[in-house]
Structure formats: structure tokens, C-alpha cells
Amino acid sequence: MSASHTSVASFNQQLLQFLESSPTAYHATGSLLAILLDAGFERLYEGDAWQLQPGKRYVLTRNDSSLIAFVYGAGNLTEQGIRMVGAHTDSPxxxxxxxxxxxxxxxxxxxxxxxxxxxxxxxxxxxxxxxxxxxxxxxxxxxxxxxxxxxxxxxxxxxxxxxxxxxxxxxxxxxxxxxxxxxxxxxxxxxxxxxxxxxxxxxxxxxxxxxxxxxxxxxxxxxxxxTQPPAIVGQREQFIASARLDNLLSCFIGLQALLQADGSQSTLLICTDHEEVGSASCCGAKGPLLQNFLERLLPENETRTRVIEQSMMISADNAHGIHPNFPDRHDENHGPLLNRGPVIKINANQRYASTSDGSALFRLLCQQVDVPVQNFVARTDMGCGSTIGPVIASEVGVRTLDVGVPTFAMHSIRELAGTQDGWYLYRVMGAFYAYSGSLTSQLLGEQR
The missing domain is CATH 2.30.250.10 (Aminopeptidase i, Domain 2)
Known part of the structure; x- marks a missing residue:
């Protein structure tokens, strides 16, 4: 993928349209669903019997506010696993x-x-x-x-x-x-x-x-x-100002990357509601939505466990960019800058699900698509937010990495992100979805 200005500009214009059409989690899910159906995804209903087939693409919703989109790849699931990306549809x-x-x-x-x-x-x-x-x-x-x-x-x-x-x-x-x-x-x-x-x-x-x-x-x-619409702002148009960047930006990035998946690997996008209030609902990450889907995809317990072992989830949720007026609120070596690439989010107490092997794989993918990468670690004397990453890791048992685009004014009625970073993360997500071979062998390396 070429990172030309025209491509970045087109990506961001589509992002602005998506943000404006998605004032609530319900509307965001509706927007995602409409795009996926238009791209040829077949809609599933949880109350129906399913007969999922390799080579096809599926989408389902729950509560009209959460969504799973799945590309059933041609490869062997027990050998290749599923490349998963997760985000959330709700905002404060x-x-x-x-x-x-x-x-x-x-x-x-x-x-x-x-x-x-x-x-x-x-x-x-x-x-x-x-x-x-x-x-x-x-x-x-x-x-x-x-x-x-x-x-x-x-x-x-x-x-x-x-x-x-x-x-x-x-x-x-x-x-x-x-x-x-x-x-x-x-x-x-x-x-x-x-x-x-x-x-x-x-x-x-x-x-x-x-x-x-x-x-x-x-x-x-x-x-x-x-009602103020999203906009590209700044003297050199380097920033995106909008409501609900946390976390519709990640939903849009995951969607666009999934639409580019060629079907050789099995790939999945899950966007859940109620993350901002703890994810404890039937349509939240603590609910059984993803687990239910995997059980219906793979009814036999041993096979499902083997597939999860070969799989990986990237949880995408915005990160705190270092604010030029308040640099002291960041650890001096871990303050991400806007327009300098996606951020790996790390917390020793597992408020983020990142581990060193998952981070290493993400860095490798960034190198392959020539995308810069940054770290975020909260100050040791300050509390740390969390994401759906640890929730899904503990509920499903899939290896999970927390990443995000650096932003200012998180949880404000109008947040700010860099115009380059969404595009950067989209390219890495595309590489993740397209990554061939066993993720486990890469994650565990010679220990295997």
C-alpha cells in the first residue's frame, strides 16, 4: 500500500463521513453493517441455524450496538488460527x-x-x-x-x-x-x-x-x-478534530483493514458496546458474544482450543498522546506524539493485555510496512485506564495485544488525533490480517 497524500486524504475523508453518520453506538454499528453488506458480507442472525463455509464472509450484530464481521479463510484453522481485531462502539x-x-x-x-x-x-x-x-x-x-x-x-x-x-x-x-x-x-x-x-x-x-x-x-x-461536524484542522491540516474518536476511529480502521483481506487467512473484527462502563453486558466484551460465535464456528471443544491457541487478538483503542501543555503527566520515556505512528500500550498490572511476544510481532509488522511505532506506559504514580483487551484475553483465552492511535482530549466532546496515525495503523492491521503461517510459531519462536 502506498502512503501517498492522496491515499491518506481519501482514507481520512471516509473516516470523517463515518464519524458524522455515527452519533451513537447504534448508529455506528448500523454504519459498519451497511458498509459490510454493501461489500458482499452475508448477514447472520443468532436465532437462525448456521452453516458457515470457508471462502465466505459473514456479519452479525447483537443489540444493534455490537458487531462481528468474519472472513472465513481457505487455510486450515488449526494451523493458522484467526487474526482478530477488537474495538468498541460506545463513547462517553x-x-x-x-x-x-x-x-x-x-x-x-x-x-x-x-x-x-x-x-x-x-x-x-x-x-x-x-x-x-x-x-x-x-x-x-x-x-x-x-x-x-x-x-x-x-x-x-x-x-x-x-x-x-x-x-x-x-x-x-x-x-x-x-x-x-x-x-x-x-x-x-x-x-x-x-x-x-x-x-x-x-x-x-x-x-x-x-x-x-x-x-x-x-x-x-x-x-x-x-452538531459541529468532524474536521481536518491545523495550519498544515495535520489533525482530525471530532467527537467519538475514542473509539470509532479504531472501529473504522479495523473495518477498512478487514475489507482488504484477501480471504487466504481467517480474519475477524469485533466491535462491542459498553466498554466505557465496564463491558459487562450481553453485547459488551465481558458478555459471551465472541465466545458464542467461536463455539458455533467450532463446536468441538478440542478443535476450538487448538484454533484459539493459534490465534491472536489486537485490541485497538486510542492512546494518550503527550500534551505539549502538560508533559509532566507522562512518563518521560513513554509519551507518544501525534503523527508518529501507532502506540503499543503496556501496563505491568495487566490493565492492558500486551505482552512482549505480541509487541514484538506488532513491531515486526510495522517494519514490514514501513510504519513507525511508539510505546505508552503510564506514570508509575498515576492510575491507568483499560480496554477490551484484558477482558477478551481472560474470557476467550486468546493472546491479545493492546494498541491505539495517540490522541488529545480523550473523553471530551471533541477529541484530536493526527491525520497520519489512522492510516499508519490501517496499514499495520492490513499486514496483520494478511500475515501467513502460524502465529504461535512466531510468538513463541525457538521455544516451540
């Missing part, structure tokens, strides 16, 4: 509560709950819209579900003026229950009841799906998001 955000309507001083507001470890300050003074999944009863009395996306700005969280909080720039604390309450609308004088939120969702549903005979919204999972 604000989610609308079940009974959100609030009325204060003639203003209708919406109660929200913080999802995941969101950086709250950047949510103020933004033009926010809402999107998500609604469940409704149609006029025939049947339960149906649909994704909606309002797209236009409909709520905002205005800051308190500095004149009323003179110390705000010195020591600001944000109370998630009191301070992060979006402003929805102002009632006409004399009215004293806020509109029903579910009725507004019903109107939105009917607008997006005029053919659907919806009568009542029964429940919903609605998230707020910033």
Missing part, C-alpha cells in the same frame, strides 16, 4: 433520563445522566442534538424499534456568566446532577407544563419514517451529541 456522552422533563423559571429542560467517564466542561455552550434508539407500539399493537437522529441543534447547556462566578477560572467543579441540565425550550407566558419528551420523539420518528404506523413511544435510549 450524556443520555436522556426516562422521565426527563423539568420546568424552571419558564424554561423546559431535560434531565440527563452521564454515560462513562465524560470530560464535562466541554459540554457547555455547544449546539447539541440527540439520537438513539426508540421502541414503539404501532397501530396494530405490535412492538417495533427504530434508530432516530434529530441532526439539528435542539438543546444546549449555557454556562453561568463569569460575573456571577468570579472564581470559575480558578477552581471549577461541576455537579453532574445540578450543572449539566440541557436547556430545551422556553414556554410562552402563561403556560406551566413542559411538552412530553416522548411525544417529541414520536414526531421525530414519524418524520424520519413516514411509512411506519407508530402510535406510542414505549421506551428509548437517547444520547446528546455535538
Amino acid at each position: 456522552c450524556l443520555k436522556v433520563k426516562p422521565r426527563p422533563e423539568l420546568l424552571r423559571m419558564g424554561y423546559a429542560q431535560l434531565g440527563v445522566e452521564v454515560y462513562g467517564g465524560a470530560l464535562l466542561a466541554p459540554w457547555f455552550d455547544r449546539d447539541l442534538s440527540m439520537a438513539g434508539k426508540v421502541s414503539f407500539r404501532n397501530r396494530s399493537g405490535k412492538l417495533q424499534h427504530a434508530l432516530i437522529n434529530v441532526k439539528k441543534p435542539v438543546v444546549t447547556i449555557p454556562s453561568l456568566a463569569i460575573h456571577l462566578d468570579r472564581g470559575v477560572n480558578d477552581n471549577r467543579s461541576i455537579n453532574a446532577q445540578r450543572d449539566i441540565v440541557p436547556l430545551w425550550l422556553q414556554l410562552p407566558e402563561g403556560e406551566d407544563k413542559a411538552p412530553a419528551f416522548r411525544q417529541q420523539l414520536l414526531q421525530q420518528l414519524q418524520q424520519e419514517y413516514p411509512e411506519v404506523d407508530a402510535e406510542e413511544i414505549l421506551d428509548y435510549e437517547i444520547s446528546l451529541y455535538d
Whole structure:
């Protein structure tokens, strides 16, 4: 693959389109699914009987928010294993509560709950819209579900003026229950009841799906998001600014690499929901999604164990780039720079699943495609985040390596990455998917 500017630019433009079309984990999964189906992947449903065949490509979803895509290679699975890449579809955000309507001083507001470890300050003074999944009863009395996306700005969280909080720039604390309450609308004088939120969702549903005979919204999972579109920024256009780079960037990279797989090896992409809140759900990495798939692919226990032994998972999740204003927050020898290549994430206490043999293989792949590579190790006196890597390693038993693209402002409403790094990781992922021969022999070397 040639790393020409045209190729990198095209890759990034497709990334921006994917980010903008994916305001929630549901929409991200829908975007991934649509691309895979358009590329010829056959959709599987977990409630059906399967007859998986070598040479074919498959995709399945769970909860509409998690996805597995699988290229069933021609090679012997017990000899070659499966090359797996994992990422997650969810991002920290604000989610609308079940009974959100609030009325204060003639203003209708919406109660929200913080999802995941969101950086709250950047949510103020933004033009926010809402999107998500609604469940409704149609006029025939049947339960149906649909994704909606309002797209236009409909709520905002205005800051308190500095004149009323003179110390705000010195020591600001944000109370998630009191301070992060979006402003929805102002009632006409004399009215004293806020509109029903579910009725507004019903109107939105009917607008997006005029053919659907919806009568009542029964429940919903609605998230707020910033309407400012993703962009290439910087004097020399070296950065990507967007919401949900953590971790839709990795989902997109894994997708693009999988689409280039030639079918000689068996390759798999899994993108799970709920990583930001611990992955403990039916569609999270702690759930049985991947294990269920492998059991149906390989029903016999001994064969499945042998295949897992030959397999490897690369868990892709963004890494903390060293911030030029706060270099002291990094270990002095392990501060990744933007546009300097993907990052191997290492933690002695297994908050990341990386081991030296997996890291060595990744470095070898980077050398083969002429991609620079970096390390991230947290300061010894600071805590360390985690990923789906250790979860899948412990649940499935597959050797796992944690890598990612360096970013700034992780968990902010708008994050920043380098324009080169996604392309770099895509090239390495492509080499990983195409790697021929036994991964175990490479990982274990002469010890074998």
C-alpha cells in the first residue's frame, strides 16, 4: 500500500463521513453493517441455524450496538488460527433520563445522566442534538424499534456568566446532577407544563419514517451529541478534530483493514458496546458474544482450543498522546506524539493485555510496512485506564495485544488525533490480517 497524500486524504475523508453518520453506538454499528453488506458480507442472525463455509464472509450484530464481521479463510484453522481485531462502539456522552422533563423559571429542560467517564466542561455552550434508539407500539399493537437522529441543534447547556462566578477560572467543579441540565425550550407566558419528551420523539420518528404506523413511544435510549461536524484542522491540516474518536476511529480502521483481506487467512473484527462502563453486558466484551460465535464456528471443544491457541487478538483503542501543555503527566520515556505512528500500550498490572511476544510481532509488522511505532506506559504514580483487551484475553483465552492511535482530549466532546496515525495503523492491521503461517510459531519462536 502506498502512503501517498492522496491515499491518506481519501482514507481520512471516509473516516470523517463515518464519524458524522455515527452519533451513537447504534448508529455506528448500523454504519459498519451497511458498509459490510454493501461489500458482499452475508448477514447472520443468532436465532437462525448456521452453516458457515470457508471462502465466505459473514456479519452479525447483537443489540444493534455490537458487531462481528468474519472472513472465513481457505487455510486450515488449526494451523493458522484467526487474526482478530477488537474495538468498541460506545463513547462517553450524556443520555436522556426516562422521565426527563423539568420546568424552571419558564424554561423546559431535560434531565440527563452521564454515560462513562465524560470530560464535562466541554459540554457547555455547544449546539447539541440527540439520537438513539426508540421502541414503539404501532397501530396494530405490535412492538417495533427504530434508530432516530434529530441532526439539528435542539438543546444546549449555557454556562453561568463569569460575573456571577468570579472564581470559575480558578477552581471549577461541576455537579453532574445540578450543572449539566440541557436547556430545551422556553414556554410562552402563561403556560406551566413542559411538552412530553416522548411525544417529541414520536414526531421525530414519524418524520424520519413516514411509512411506519407508530402510535406510542414505549421506551428509548437517547444520547446528546455535538452538531459541529468532524474536521481536518491545523495550519498544515495535520489533525482530525471530532467527537467519538475514542473509539470509532479504531472501529473504522479495523473495518477498512478487514475489507482488504484477501480471504487466504481467517480474519475477524469485533466491535462491542459498553466498554466505557465496564463491558459487562450481553453485547459488551465481558458478555459471551465472541465466545458464542467461536463455539458455533467450532463446536468441538478440542478443535476450538487448538484454533484459539493459534490465534491472536489486537485490541485497538486510542492512546494518550503527550500534551505539549502538560508533559509532566507522562512518563518521560513513554509519551507518544501525534503523527508518529501507532502506540503499543503496556501496563505491568495487566490493565492492558500486551505482552512482549505480541509487541514484538506488532513491531515486526510495522517494519514490514514501513510504519513507525511508539510505546505508552503510564506514570508509575498515576492510575491507568483499560480496554477490551484484558477482558477478551481472560474470557476467550486468546493472546491479545493492546494498541491505539495517540490522541488529545480523550473523553471530551471533541477529541484530536493526527491525520497520519489512522492510516499508519490501517496499514499495520492490513499486514496483520494478511500475515501467513502460524502465529504461535512466531510468538513463541525457538521455544516451540
